Amino acid sequence: MAEHGTPSERIAAELRRRIATGELAPGTRVPSTRRITQEWGVAMATATKVLNRLRDEGLVRAVPGVGTVVAGTPTAGAKAGGTTAAGAHVRVPDREPQRASGAQESATTPVSPGAPGGRRTRTGGERELTRERIVAAALQVADAEGLAALSMRRVATDLGVATMSLYRHVPGKDELLRLMMNVAFGEQPLPERLSPHWREALEEVARLQWRIYRRHPWLASTMSFTRPVLAPDAALHTERSMAALSGVGLSWEEIAQASVALAAFVCGLATHFEREAQAEQNSGLSADEWMDRLDAEDHGRLMADPERFPMFDAMNRGPELDLSLEALYEFGMARMLDGIETMIERRRA
Known part of the structure; x- marks a missing residue:
């Protein structure tokens, strides 16, 4: 397969191929951002962009406590989510079914061009959305992938709601971080009584x-x-x-x-x-593995000169x-x- 496009586009194309061929079956976890960084050797921001792209296309969805999974059964036909690495089209699978009438609409999801109107609305959880749920979802993202992966859009995607709906509960990311900090310290409270000494x-x-x-x-x-x-x-x-x-x-x-x-x-x-x-x-590489490689490659050459680094030289001998x-x-x-x-x-x- 010829290499083309940006790294995130190439990785997304490969994951589309795995979904289209059934290698990644509906409901199974797709590679996490950490796994993507390890498998393809890209930065965390690139890995996050890959999963966000696939979520926007409707191919994957976030399941709290599980991770990102394949959203449904891919169907050959008109293109709605992108083209696979092999050039085959993948139809965006339907997401969650519509809720009962009167439920608030949270987002719109592209579907096959043959669908009436070309789009369908997806109802999410705005009515059940609370500040506590938003903070919990943000904590899950930050704990698993770091602050670089955290955004209001990402939290909304994981909760299955429109991004703007978050702002009814949290004014912005700065306030979200403040709430996250407070929860992080509060979940492990100080003892009622500290030592008298x-x-x-x-x-x-x-x-x-x-x-x-x-x-x-x-x-x-x-x-x-x-x-x-x-x-x-x-x-x-x-x-x-x-x-x-x-x-x-x-x-x-x-x-x-x-x-x-x-x-x-x-x-x-x-x-x-x-x-x-x-x-x-x-x-x-873990810290220990990195140090082992450093010792084998550069450490002996750069830090073991007894004239320039006599303390390091003596320490290395101990x-x-x-x-x-x-x-x-x-x-x-x-x-x-x-x-x-x-x-x-x-x-x-």
């Missing part, structure tokens, strides 16, 4: 933040400590940290600075969760080191708490 209490808060960022890799990149977003469940973490430091002899400024600095350290390190996930998707995100988190958190403890001891003295 300030150090153990701060450690409890920091470890919970680390778990939240690890569960939602996109979250840390949305946080700001100079222009904080009004997310009450996130602000509660700082509130509890400051409460843990009250009464130990620090000024209000020191209490606030210590609490925010510890949260900023956890957040800053956690930004690498999303970066690592993106890097693994783009390269197809035992294996643990520089994982988890190890860096444990080390950094302990040293920050050590510093706060030293400050408290000086105030008491």
